[in-house]
Amino acid sequence: MSVLVFAEHDNSQLKADTLKTVAAAQAMGGEIHLLVAGYNCQAVADAASKVNGVAKVLVADNAAYEHQLAENVSLLVTELAADYDHIVATALTTGKNFMPRVAALLDVAQISDIIAVESSDTFVRPIYAGNAIATVQSLDSKKVITVRPTGFDAVATDGSAEVVALDKATDAGTSSHVNDELSVSERPDLGAASVVISGGRGMQNGDNFKLLDGIADKLGAAIGASRAAVDAGFVPNDMQVGQTGKIVAPDLYIAVGISGAIQHLAGMKDSKIIVAINKDAEAPIFQVADYGIVADLFDALPELESKL
Amino acid sequence: MKVLVPIKRVIDYNVKVRVKADNSNVDLANVKMAINPFCEIAVEEAVRLKEAGTATEVIAVSIGDKSCQEQLRTALALGADRAIQIDTDQNLDSLHVAKLLQKVVEEEQPQLVILGKQSIDSDNNQTGQMLAALTGMAQGTFASAVNVDGEKVNVTREVDGGLQTVALNLPAIVTTDLRLNEPRYASLPNIMKAKRKPLAVKPAADFGLDLTARTTLLKVTPPAERQAGIVVESIDELVEKLKNEAKVIS
Numbered sequence: 255m256s257v258l259v260f261a262e263h264d265n266s267q268l269k270a271d272t273l274k275t276v277a278a279a280q281a282m283g284g285e286i287h288l289l290v291a292g293y294n295c296q297a298v299a300d301a302a303s304k305v306n307g308v309a310k311v312l313v314a315d316n317a318a319y320e321h322q323l324a325e326n327v328s329l330l331v332t333e334l335a336a337d338y339d340h341i342v343a344t345a346l347t348t349g350k351n352f353m354p355r356v357a358a359l360l361d362v363a364q365i366s367d368i369i370a371v372e373s374s375d376t377f378v379r380p381i382y383a384g385n386a387i388a389t390v391q392s393l394d395s396k397k398v399i400t401v402r403p404t405g406f407d408a409v410a411t412d413g414s415a416e417v418v419a420l421d422k423a424t425d426a427g428t429s430s431h432v433n434d435e436l437s438v439s440e441r442p443d444l445g446a447a448s449v450v451i452s453g454g455r456g457m458q459n460g461d462n463f464k465l466l467d468g469i470a471d472k473l474g475a476a477i478g479a480s481r482a483a484v485d486a487g488f489v490p491n492d493m494q495v496g497q498t499g500k501i502v503a504p505d506l507y508i509a510v511g512i513s514g515a516i517q518h519l520a521g522m523k524d525s526k527i528i529v530a531i532n533k534d535a536e537a538p539i540f541q542v543a544d545y546g547i548v549a550d551l552f553d554a555l556p557e558l559e560s561k562l
Numbered sequence: 563m564k565v566l567v568p569i570k571r572v573i574d575y576n577v578k579v580r581v582k583a584d585n586s587n588v589d590l591a592n593v594k595m596a597i598n599p600f601c602e603i604a605v606e607e608a609v610r611l612k613e614a615g616t617a618t619e620v621i622a623v624s625i626g627d628k629s630c631q632e633q634l635r636t637a638l639a640l641g642a643d644r645a646i647q648i649d650t651d652q653n654l655d656s657l658h659v660a661k662l663l664q665k666v667v668e669e670e671q672p673q674l675v676i677l678g679k680q681s682i683d684s685d686n687n688q689t690g691q692m693l694a695a696l697t698g699m700a701q702g703t704f705a706s707a708v709n710v711d712g713e714k715v716n717v718t719r720e721v722d723g724g725l726q727t728v729a730l731n732l733p734a735i736v737t738t739d740l741r742l743n744e745p746r747y748a749s750l751p752n753i754m755k756a757k758r759k760p761l762a763v764k765p766a767a768d769f770g771l772d773l774t775a776r777t778t779l780l781k782v783t784p785p786a787e788r789q790a791g792i793v794v795e796s797i798d799e800l801v802e803k804l805k806n807e808a809k810v811i812s
Binding site for chain 2: 264321323324325328346347348350351352353354355356357358359361362363364365366367376379380381382383384385386387388389390391392393394426427428429430431432433434435436437445449473481484485490491492497498500505506516517523526527528529535540541542543544545546547548549554557558561562
C-alpha cells in the first residue's frame with residue numbers, strides 16, 4: 255500500500271494546499287511519496303522534503319514539465335502509477351487539468367474534489383454545487399483522487415524525507431505553452447487566507463473595489479468576488495469565489511453587496527464566520543450569515559474601515 | 563472543419579435540490595431540467611466558429627435516455643447542424659461517457675471537440691480530459707478564448723493565478739469556462755427549424771464497450787445546516803461581536 259501525491263508548485267514555491275492534500279493521503283493509508291514535476295524546481299524539492307508524513311520525494315526536473323502541461327505530466331504520472339494504490343492531487347487548476355487524463359490512461363474512474371476519507375476506497379464529496387454530499391466507493395484497484403484542500407488541515411513541515419531525482423522527460427509533443435498573464439497581488443492567497451472580503455454586483459464598478467482595500471489591509475485579508483462582479487468586468491476572474499471559481503473556507507468571510515446565489519454559496523459556506531453587508535434585507539446571503547447588517551455598503555465600508 | 567459538441571441534460575441551475583428521504587440520491591422527480599450551462603457555452607462557441615467560416619459543420623451529441631433529445635433540439639435551435647443521441651438509461655461514470663464519445667470521435671473525425679468544463683450536477687470536471695487522453699489529443703481546459711490558427715488552436719485558459727495560453731495541435735479537445743462567451747437565445751423560427759434537423763439515435767450497447775459501474779454511490783445526505791445568524795444594527799455592534807463573540811478579529 256502506498257500513495258503518490260502530486261505536489262502543486264510554481265517551480266519556486268511549494269503551494270500550501272499540498273500540505274492539506276498530504277493530510278488526506280495519510281487518511282488513505284500507506285507510505286506517501288510526493289512527486290515534484292517541474293523545471294529548475296530544486297527549491298520546491300527542498301520544501302517538499304520537509305513535509306511531515308512523506309517518506310520519499312520524487313523529483314522530475316525537466317523542461318518538458320516547466321508549465322505542467324497536462325499532456326506531458328499525465329504521461330509521467332501514469333508511468334509512475336504502477337507502484338501505487340492511490341494517486342492523489344490537489345483540486346486546483348493543475349490537478350483538475352491533468353488527473354482525469356491519468357485516470358483515463360489507467361482505465362479507472364476518478365473521484366474528484368473529496369472533502370473526507372472514510373476508508374481506503376470510500377470518499378466523501380459535494381455534488382450539486384455543495385447542496386448534497388455524496389459518499390462514493392471506488393471499485394477500481396487503483397484510486398485516482400483529487401482533494402479539495404479546504405476539507406483537510408495542513409500537515410506540519412518539520413520532516414526530512416529522502417529526495418530521489420527521476421531521470422524522466424516525457425514530451426507528448428502535442429501542445430506547447432505560449433504565455434501566462436498572472437495577476438500580481440501583495441495580499442494573501444485567496445485559497446489560504448484566514449480572512450476573505452468579497453464584493454459582488456452591489457459594488458457597481460471596479461473602482462469601488464478599492465473600498466475593500468483598507469479593510470483587507472487591516473485584517474490581513476484576501477479580496478474575492480462573486481461571479482456577477484467578475485462577469486461585469488469589475489475584477490479579474492481569478493478572484494471569483496464559487497462553484498466554478500475558488501472554494502474558500504476562511505475563519506471570517508465578509509460578503510459585501512453579494513446576494514448569495516447557490517453558485518456563490520458553494521464556494522464559501524464552509525467559512526467559520528460569515529458576515530453579510532447588503533442593503534436588501536431579503537437577500538439569501540442573510541440565511542447563511544452569522545452576522546448581517548442591512549446597510550448601504552458605501553456608508554458601511556468606510557465606517558467599518560475606520561473602526562477596525 | 564468539423565466540430566463535435568457533447569452536451570448534458572442536468573437539473574436547471576436555479577433549482578434548489580432536495581435529497582431523497584432514504585438518502586439514496588437527490589430527488590429529480592418533476593424537477594426542471596435544462597442543458598448544462600457550460601455545454602451551452604460550448605454550443606455557442608462552435609456556432610460562432612461556423613459563423614466565422616472556420617467550422618463547416620457542428621454536431622451535437624448527448625448520452626442518456628430519450629429525454630435528452632430535448633436538449634439536443636435546443637442545441638440544434640442554437641445553430642448545430644445535426645445531433646446524435648447515444649441511448650442508455652444507465653447512470654454512467656465520466657470514464658464511460660468519455661469512452662462512448664471516443665467512438666463518436668472515431669466515426670465523425672472532428673478537428674475540434676468542445677465540451678463544458680464540468681456539469682453542475684456531478685461537479686466532476688473530468689470528461690473532456692478523459693476524452694483527450696483516450697483519443698491522444700491535446701487539451702485546452704477551462705477556456706476563456708479559443709483561436710484556430712491553421713493547424714493549431716490557441717486556447718487561453720483560466721488558471722489559479724490568472725490566465726495561461728497554450729497552443730494545441732489539431733485535432734484537439736477544448737473545455738469551456740463561463741467567460742468564453744455569452745450564449746444566444748434560440749429564436750422561435752430557429753426552434754421550428756430545429757425540429758426538422760437530423761437527430762440520429764444509437765443504442766449505447768451497439769458500441770461494444772464494457773460499461774460496468776466503477777463507483778458505487780453509497781449515500782447522499784444534505785449538507786450540514788448553518789445556524790441562523792443575527793442582524794446587527796450598527797457597525798460598532800458588528801465589530802464588537804467579531805472581536806468578543808466570534809473572536810475572529812483582534
